[in-house]
Amino acid sequence: AQSVTQPDIHITVSEGASLELRCNYSYGATPYLFWYVQSPGQGLQLLLKYFSGDTLVQGIKGFEAEFKRSQSSFNLRKPSVHWSDAAEYFCAVGALLMDSNYQLIWGAGTKLIIKP
Amino acid sequence: KAGVTQTPRYLIKTRGQQVTLSCSPISGHRSVSWYQQTPGQGLQFLFEYFSETQRNKGNFPGRFSGRQFSNSRSEMNVSTLELGDSALYLCASSFGAQGSSYNEQFFGPGTRLTVL
Numbered sequence: 274a275q276s277v278t279q280p281d282i283h284i285t286v287s288e289g290a291s292l293e294l295r296c297n298y299s300y301g302a303t304p305y306l307f308w309y310v311q312s313p314g315q316g317l318q319l320l321l322k323y324f325s326g327d328t329l330v331q332g333i334k335g336f337e338a339e340f341k342r343s344q345s346s347f348n349l350r351k352p353s354v355h356w357s358d359a360a361e362y363f364c365a366v367g368a369l370l371m372d373s374n375y376q377l378i379w380g381a382g383t384k385l386i387i388k389p
Numbered sequence: 390k391a392g393v394t395q396t397p398r399y400l401i402k403t404r405g406q407q408v409t410l411s412c413s414p415i416s417g418h419r420s421v422s423w424y425q426q427t428p429g430q431g432l433q434f435l436f437e438y439f440s441e442t443q444r445n446k447g448n449f450p451g452r453f454s455g456r457q458f459s460n461s462r463s464e465m466n467v468s469t470l471e472l473g474d475s476a477l478y479l480c481a482s483s484f485g486a487q488g489s490s491y492n493e494q495f496f497g498p499g500t501r502l503t504v505l
Binding site for chain 1: 392393422431432433434444445447479481487488489490491493494495496497498499
């Protein structure tokens with residue numbers, strides 16, 4: 274069955290340090306891949322998405338993600354985090370289900386805490 | 390352009406009652422999806438509508454239902470409320486016929502439902 278795993282429930286990073294949030298998926302074909310962010314008191318917002326082509330995808334707010342087919346991963350990275358990046362990050366996969374419908378399958382989320 | 394709006398923002402109900410939540414998508418968006426978000430289960434897909442037709446449905450009991458009107462506004466209804474229905478209910482709209490598994494979704498702030 275299709276699934277998305279974000280192994281880290283919480284991650285604490287110092288301001289200015291680099292960040293990598295992990296996402297692994299289980300899906301037979303090449304999926305559509307997304308990263309969304311949910312900031313405190315705000316709605317979910319799309320950071321970036323991958324459908325095909327260049328496996329390194331640039332998003333908003335200085336984030337990027339790399340699709341690695343061999344590892345079934347789509348990790349999110351940022352070279353230098355800012356206090357405003359403190360939020361919850363969700364990885365999602367658009368997958369074709371057995372009933373021939375596409376559905377977005379979400380990871381459990383990773384809460385990012387920024388140390389001053 | 391106005392964002393996705395959801396009403397009401399907060400709701401308190403008792404077990405056995407029913408509730409209707411409303412979502413107005415971004416102007417021009419014809420696809421509306423609903424999600425339930427809880428600390429334990431994360432983001433779970435409820436259903437998706439496009440042009441007044443339910444296109445996808447998640448794995449929720451029949452107590453959860455929805456509809457979409459000709460102006461793309463959507464409502465979801467939960468009958469015979471249970472304590473476990475307490476959650477943040479999120480609505481998202483997207484432009485284009487391919488739906489939420491392909492297009493960027495724009496999320497509303499959610500309706501916080503508490504069942505006592």
